[in-house]
Amino acid sequence: xxxxxxxxxxxxxxxxxxxxxxxxxxxxxxxxDRPAEAxxxxxxxxxxxxLEYCDQHGWMSTRTIRCLALDPHNPATIRAFCxxxxxxxxxxxxxxxxxxxxxxxxxxxxxxxxxxxxxxSGDESSESxxxxxxxxxxxxxxxxxxxxxxADGRLGETARNMVLAYVRAEAEAVGSALPADAEIELWIxxxxxxxxxxxxxxxxxxxxxxxxxxxxxxxxxxVRLQESFAVQEESVRELIAEVREHFxxxxxxxxxxxxx
Numbered sequence: 001x002x003x004x005x006x007x008x009x010x011x012x013x014x015x016x017x018x019x020x021x022x023x024x025x026x027x028x029x030x031x032x033d034r035p036a037e038a039x040x041x042x043x044x045x046x047x048x049x050x051l052e053y054c055d056q057h058g059w060m061s062t063r064t065i066r067c068l069a070l071d072p073h074n075p076a077t078i079r080a081f082c083x084x085x086x087x088x089x090x091x092x093x094x095x096x097x098x099x100x101x102x103x104x105x106x107x108x109x110x111x112x113x114x115x116x117x118x119x120x121s122g123d124e125s126s127e128s129x130x131x132x133x134x135x136x137x138x139x140x141x142x143x144x145x146x147x148x149x150x151a152d153g154r155l156g157e158t159a160r161n162m163v164l165a166y167v168r169a170e171a172e173a174v175g176s177a178l179p180a181d182a183e184i185e186l187w188i189x190x191x192x193x194x195x196x197x198x199x200x201x202x203x204x205x206x207x208x209x210x211x212x213x214x215x216x217x218x219x220x221x222x223v224r225l226q227e228s229f230a231v232q233e234e235s236v237r238e239l240i241a242e243v244r245e246h247f248x249x250x251x252x253x254x255x256x257x258x259x260x
Contacts, residue, residue, distance in 0.1 A: 029055040030089045031077070039069035039079050044120045046143060046193035050100040053091060064102075065091065066192060070120055093117060103155060103189035115183050116190060130179040131187065137176040138167050140201035141215045143193040148222045150192065159225055163188055166218045173214055 048066040055061070065080035068088065075092050082089040099108045099116060108116065119131040145166060149159035164184065171178050178184070193201070205212045 029057050029059055030082075030085070031056050031092055031095070033079075033090050034071055034077055038071040038073070039077075040071070043072070044068075044070040044078060045197045046191050047116075047120070047187075048192045049102055049116065049190045050105075051091075052097040052099075054095045054097055056095075060097070063091075065089075066194070068194070072120070076120075101186070101189055102192075108186075112182075112186055116186050119187075130177045131183055133176050134167070134171060134179060134184070135187075137174050138170045140204045141166060141170055141211065141218070142188070142191065143198050143201040144205060144215065145218060145222055146188075146191055146193060147195075147198040148219065149225070151226060155189070156225070159222055160188065162218060162221055162225075166215070170211070170214060174211075 044067045046067070048064075050062065050064045052060060052062050061084070063085075064083040065078070066083075067078050067080045069079040071077045071079075075094050078091045078093060079088060080091060081087070096113075096117075099113050100106060101108055101112075115131075119135060142163060145159075145163050146155070149155055149163065155163075167184055167188070168178065170176075205215060
């Protein structure tokens, strides 16, 4: 849980208070939890956004949430870490009144609101079908890139452009159709994958040699953007030098006929 809280505290672009123009509503209440086995963690994990929410009693509140799992059965429900509650809560998708974008803090239009949530509805026959396919094709690489790019909780413009370039290049490489640029950017800007999701993605990438080879140059570019890279690079060079020296010393200990 501390990792999720730390992400919220570090990410400077995220308005953790209610968005401008929204009123204060009290008291706060949450929808009752569904059984944990009803939720699928691979569907919506990593998506994060701010929202104005109407609970089961009709009370309105504003929250900032990081999605953990989804139950797509009607009524579709999200399990998420709620920054206001500092705990995991359940939210019905049809009770989300409005959404604000984490990167910009702006309120999404109704079309953007639907576009952000549609790929997670479970209806692959909808207009968001291309986003379903894209997430399946590039999601692992995107999670790995964002984990490095957002080490301080922020997604800078240069890193964002690199991630978007990877998405387009990888989609072309695997023959996946691309949705509109605005949909892709909306997805990227509201992602912050938790560590367990990143680990799973890396495992998947290591099992697919071609995909990992295509991702590696992007990973290196992202790493070089970090302010601490110069120090890290020198440490890596020193480590490589030590390893080489170690093997040189070991080689001298071997019998002459083997060294020859």
